[in-house]
Amino acid sequence: MRRTDSQNAAPREITATVGALATPALLLDKDRLDRNLARLSSRMAAAGVVLRPHMKTAKSIEVAQRAYPSGPGPITVSTLAEAEYFAQYGFRDVTYAVGVAPHTAERAMRLRKAGVDLKVLLDSPEQAAMLGTAARAAGVTPSAFIEIDCDGHRGGLTATDPKLIAVAAALAEAGVTLAGILTHAGESYSLCSSDALVAAAENERAVAVAAAETLRAAGHECPVVSVGSTPTAHFAEGLTGVTEMRAGVYMFFDLVMHGVGVCTTDDIAISVLATVIGTKPEKGWILVDAGWMALSRDRGTAAQRVDQGYGLVCDLSGQLYPNLIVAQASQEHGILAIRSRSAAALPHIPIGAKVRILPNHACATASQHELYNVISAGSDAIEAQWPRMRGW
Amino acid sequence: MRRTDSQNAAPREITATVGALATPALLLDKDRLDRNLARLSSRMAAAGVVLRPHMKTAKSIEVAQRAYPSGPGPITVSTLAEAEYFAQYGFRDVTYAVGVAPHTAERAMRLRKAGVDLKVLLDSPEQAAMLGTAARAAGVTPSAFIEIDCDGHRGGLTATDPKLIAVAAALAEAGVTLAGILTHAGESYSLCSSDALVAAAENERAVAVAAAETLRAAGHECPVVSVGSTPTAHFAEGLTGVTEMRAGVYMFFDLVMHGVGVCTTDDIAISVLATVIGTKPEKGWILVDAGWMALSRDRGTAAQRVDQGYGLVCDLSGQLYPNLIVAQASQEHGILAIRSRSAAALPHIPIGAKVRILPNHACATASQHELYNVISAGSDAIEAQWPRMRGW
Numbered sequence: 001m002r003r004t005d006s007q008n009a010a011p012r013e014i015t016a017t018v019g020a021l022a023t024p025a026l027l028l029d030k031d032r033l034d035r036n037l038a039r040l041s042s043r044m045a046a047a048g049v050v051l052r053p054h055m056k057t058a059k060s061i062e063v064a065q066r067a068y069p070s071g072p073g074p075i076t077v078s079t080l081a082e083a084e085y086f087a088q089y090g091f092r093d094v095t096y097a098v099g100v101a102p103h104t105a106e107r108a109m110r111l112r113k114a115g116v117d118l119k120v121l122l123d124s125p126e127q128a129a130m131l132g133t134a135a136r137a138a139g140v141t142p143s144a145f146i147e148i149d150c151d152g153h154r155g156g157l158t159a160t161d162p163k164l165i166a167v168a169a170a171l172a173e174a175g176v177t178l179a180g181i182l183t184h185a186g187e188s189y190s191l192c193s194s195d196a197l198v199a200a201a202e203n204e205r206a207v208a209v210a211a212a213e214t215l216r217a218a219g220h221e222c223p224v225v226s227v228g229s230t231p232t233a234h235f236a237e238g239l240t241g242v243t244e245m246r247a248g249v250y251m252f253f254d255l256v257m258h259g260v261g262v263c264t265t266d267d268i269a270i271s272v273l274a275t276v277i278g279t280k281p282e283k284g285w286i287l288v289d290a291g292w293m294a295l296s297r298d299r300g301t302a303a304q305r306v307d308q309g310y311g312l313v314c315d316l317s318g319q320l321y322p323n324l325i326v327a328q329a330s331q332e333h334g335i336l337a338i339r340s341r342s343a344a345a346l347p348h349i350p351i352g353a354k355v356r357i358l359p360n361h362a363c364a365t366a367s368q369h370e371l372y373n374v375i376s377a378g379s380d381a382i383e384a385q386w387p388r389m390r391g392w
Numbered sequence: 393m394r395r396t397d398s399q400n401a402a403p404r405e406i407t408a409t410v411g412a413l414a415t416p417a418l419l420l421d422k423d424r425l426d427r428n429l430a431r432l433s434s435r436m437a438a439a440g441v442v443l444r445p446h447m448k449t450a451k452s453i454e455v456a457q458r459a460y461p462s463g464p465g466p467i468t469v470s471t472l473a474e475a476e477y478f479a480q481y482g483f484r485d486v487t488y489a490v491g492v493a494p495h496t497a498e499r500a501m502r503l504r505k506a507g508v509d510l511k512v513l514l515d516s517p518e519q520a521a522m523l524g525t526a527a528r529a530a531g532v533t534p535s536a537f538i539e540i541d542c543d544g545h546r547g548g549l550t551a552t553d554p555k556l557i558a559v560a561a562a563l564a565e566a567g568v569t570l571a572g573i574l575t576h577a578g579e580s581y582s583l584c585s586s587d588a589l590v591a592a593a594e595n596e597r598a599v600a601v602a603a604a605e606t607l608r609a610a611g612h613e614c615p616v617v618s619v620g621s622t623p624t625a626h627f628a629e630g631l632t633g634v635t636e637m638r639a640g641v642y643m644f645f646d647l648v649m650h651g652v653g654v655c656t657t658d659d660i661a662i663s664v665l666a667t668v669i670g671t672k673p674e675k676g677w678i679l680v681d682a683g684w685m686a687l688s689r690d691r692g693t694a695a696q697r698v699d700q701g702y703g704l705v706c707d708l709s710g711q712l713y714p715n716l717i718v719a720q721a722s723q724e725h726g727i728l729a730i731r732s733r734s735a736a737a738l739p740h741i742p743i744g745a746k747v748r749i750l751p752n753h754a755c756a757t758a759s760q761h762e763l764y765n766v767i768s769a770g771s772d773a774i775e776a777q778w779p780r781m782r783g784w
Contacts, residue, residue: 022495022499022784023493023495023784024784025784056723056724078685078723078724079724098669098681098724098725099669099670099679099681100669101415101667101668101669101681101743101744102667102744103414103415103667104681107414123670124670124671124743126742126743126744127743130743130744152675154679154722154725154727155669155670155672155679155725186722275493275494275495276493277490277491277492277493277547278491278515278516278547279516280547283544287491287546287547289490289491289493289496292690292756293470293759294784296689297688297689297690297691297753297756298684298689299689299691330546330578331448331470331755331756332448332470332471332490333490333546333547335546350518351493351516351518351519351522352493352494352518352522361689363723364684364689364723367685367760368759370782370783390762391762392414392415392416392417392686
């Protein structure tokens, strides 16, 4: 079996089984990936809403092609490096969902000049003017979303903010096409009951639609009403007035999403393979060679009802050890221990044995690795290695 | 000015000033780096102790050459990928300071076969036997340190553990040379008074020397007594019996080390350059394009007396804004705010303006970047770009 490499480097022989892989290493279960992709795409198809997957989680052309087996479709990105990377593989309908600044406006306009239908995001007249300047310099017509704040999470304007009309006017004055409005229910990550998630999804929808209606009432066309977060995408009971859904972590899922209640641990498609390098039974510890460099420093579950430490530990086949977590992490060391207030016994895992660790936050853990070692459920074979892109 | 690239890629033109650099980007002040390097090397020279810098922080040949301007010297590494990387540039006296497992033993022995004086670390008879097996297969004589636990931080044996003699005997039986003992006062990172740091350094020294004496009394040669952590390296008042000091983060320093009391903010050599992409004065927020992907998820100062959020914010010239921190971070967004319980006013920093963020943990923040943009104090020029290695 040979390495697939999107960068067209020379293929090379790779380890053929998980058990023989050097550690730490990132595993991706493609059956779980496919199931997660199908779950949300069929849900959005039933709702008649365009799904625009966020590629910031996977950052992999092979994963994008898995989401779009019949050819490139609309995507969301978090960096212009992602936009440039996916564009070279034919993904040309791209929304850059981070507020635009002068240097990114110029770079985004170069991509538009190259034929990429790249939409940018902003929430101020200053950004509209900057974008207009960059677009005139590049000789292109830009397209931008106005960012709406639906839950106080981050940036954007509230649906009732008078600045909303001022920004739309500034876009018109700067010669920028208004693509529509875009919002993200980021606060939904802190919820854990289905009632609260259904309510967060309805709030995200209602605020987005109200903002679009405000713009339309002022005479601005607002074709796209874009919403999205993995929790609200899976709990929305109605999407009337919404035209587009964005989500990213749903492809892989993780322990934070499990804590929110969007997935089971059996849905989590990535795990970090590690090797036992020491045992301290007198302390209730097992040391492994996966520390924060392999797992990331993300402690997203610390704020949830069940704190998973730096991750939940499974055996080589992916079966969970009861209540065994990565209790501590330094750069290249992880300390496995039974979670506090559990009566479970520390399993005997000898030095040299391998374990698999389910991550708190898939976006953060995957970003610590160069590539995905692709596996299928119930098989020890590594079927491919899919590179990840990185940087800005 | 052209890019220096240790990987011998074709040089390329790079941005010549910090102000014109695309963000987020990692900056390295080489004057601060040189001052930090000189501070510890002169301290160790005065103590008559070999300094074996830990390269896990910088992961850069240019930084290693800065530490050793007159040619390669002894180094410590946290991965075998680091050992292989630095060896190709002539650094052949290397200690791999993470417990050895079967797959790393084989790879380490291949490096020894290639002429690298690579020492490994272990604390069990099982590891000694594994190492012996790998060494016989490679036809080399291995050298190993026994890991000593001086403060309960992680792995290793206590100086009084009867297993200490058993491991030394297992090494002899397996044909492994005992390089010496190695310990790391990892708990010193949680201290913040000079008295406590002096005591931690003396404990680290005393435990290391006691372990070495126990081995010697049992007839085992124990030539090297290796200790080290950045805090204890700087606070040790005596190093009698110690032959070698290891430290890594001292090269760059960071806000955690500032909280411990080892450095001032003016000693911190790396910072993340970011651009303002939004302002929310009504919330007391300024949004920048550096989130956890650029800063890391490390929140090491959360456990200290002063919580620095995801970092302290400086202007483009490196001057601190009073009490302005990165209060929240998502993947590509940072939210700047005045720290709680401060009366300081939110500064006006317009969209498009650049700031510099001092990191909680230099090892974690630097690992999020491909290269260092090298600057000098008081200059806006980027003098070089130094690549970082990564992976395992």
